[in-house]
Amino acid sequence: MTTGTPPQPSGAPSAPRLVVLHGGELPPGRERIDGRPGLGAVDYATADTLGDALPGARVLLVWDLFTEALTAAWPKADALEWVHAATTGVDNLMFPGLVESGTAVTNSRGVFDRPIAETVLGFVISFAKGLHITRDLQRERTWKWRETEPVAGRHALVIGTGGIGRAIARMLSAAGMTVEGAGRTPRTGDPDFGTVVEASLAVPGAGLREALPRADYVVAAAPLTPATRELIGAEALGLMRPTARLINVGRGPTVVEEDLVRALRSGDIAGAALDVFAAEPLPPDSPLWSMPQVIVSPHMSGDVEGWKDELVRLFLDELDRYLAGEPLRNVVDKRRGYPAGH
CATH class of the missing domain: 3.40.50.720 (NAD(P)-binding Rossmann-like Domain)
Structure with missing residues (x-):
């Protein structure tokens, strides 16, 4: 089932583990992610290693902007509660397994x-x-x-x-x-x-x-x-x-x-x-x-100075909400492929 409200942390004693999917370039200021209070281990994976990193992970940050790697690795996502996309468009994530699951998806609406x-x-x-x-x-x-x-x-x-x-x-x-x-x-x-x-x-x-x-x-x-x-x-x-x-x-x-x-x-x-x-x-x-x-124009209409820092800032705001058990802001309606209210 597709859920309009994202699942909250399960209350398990261990802090949730985050996987960051990147294409070779890591998010700027990654120490702000790695040392986040209440967050467990942070693993950085590429498309080739995502399948090995996903088991047990509860949060996935898709920093590789247009990747479709999650589609192939989806069977390994045995604990995933929330996927955040560092983009506005999420069409690359709207494959049936994710759409039909209870995993919440958020995007970076507003940055661009x-x-x-x-x-x-x-x-x-x-x-x-x-x-x-x-x-x-x-x-x-x-x-x-x-x-x-x-x-x-x-x-x-x-x-x-x-x-x-x-x-x-x-x-x-x-x-x-x-x-x-x-x-x-x-x-x-x-x-x-x-x-x-x-x-x-x-x-x-x-x-x-x-x-x-x-x-x-x-x-x-x-x-x-x-x-x-x-x-x-x-x-x-x-x-x-x-x-x-x-x-x-x-x-x-x-x-x-x-x-x-x-x-x-x-x-x-x-x-x-x-x-x-x-x-x-x-x-x-x-x-x-x-x-x-x-x-x-080479797909750069929204890429102004500081845009990657803004993407990280938005993700960290959502992450803090997730860790506190609060509703996420930019929840995507997975049936429609974009956030509610569009």
Whole structure:
């Protein structure tokens, strides 16, 4: 069964043991983890050694951000009560064994909200003011005067109404743009989006079918779920304005890249700024690299100075709650694949 409230320490005399799954780079300031009052032994494991480290462990910190190692090692998780992900997206952890178990999952919601929103605003300004074009012309030593587009008054559709989507909406609104959202539950009067439409193409005359043709910028900021996987393909791109730009700071598989390349080549949309991709790193032979109307960013939209320290701080706050028998904050609804309240 999936539980909305995480299990608390069992009351056994021994302090709970923690396993930190990493990919070679350890969390900064690890002494803050190792010496935590009330915590037992701390073992550091990689994907290759996770299976040996899991037996008897009650807490797992997934520091290897996109690993799927827990899926293979899951049969060894005989005492695991809580898994914490040092990411916002947890799609790599939503395998049936964990979803069906009583093990709680938390994520790092909140750490990346404003940095990603700042990146999205940067992409919008770059497109509107042609900053990437200006840079290219500078390299060619070409002086070419041209008019640019305004930012204020343009309309953005943000797909994903969680914390990141809301931070994006507030940032774009502050720049003078009008913003609407697309999420799981349509509504009006939302404090950040005003109107939220259903994030689906299956709603005749409503949902994305109605919203996409209104948008100058379509921002994908949703978690990867069965409902959002390949949501932005040929059909969605065909509904966008020829002058519109797509910005993806959510998950790569939300966009069908082959369809996006075709839409860009045919002029169905004007450009794209992509921070995430179906395969990462983006393969060298991808046509996206050389398309002049595309900005390729290497999955770094939320990575500002000090972000790893913030991830550790958030985990330690959750760990202290766990050790004290208090409810955890960022509990993920495992059936939906993201925290409750999105």
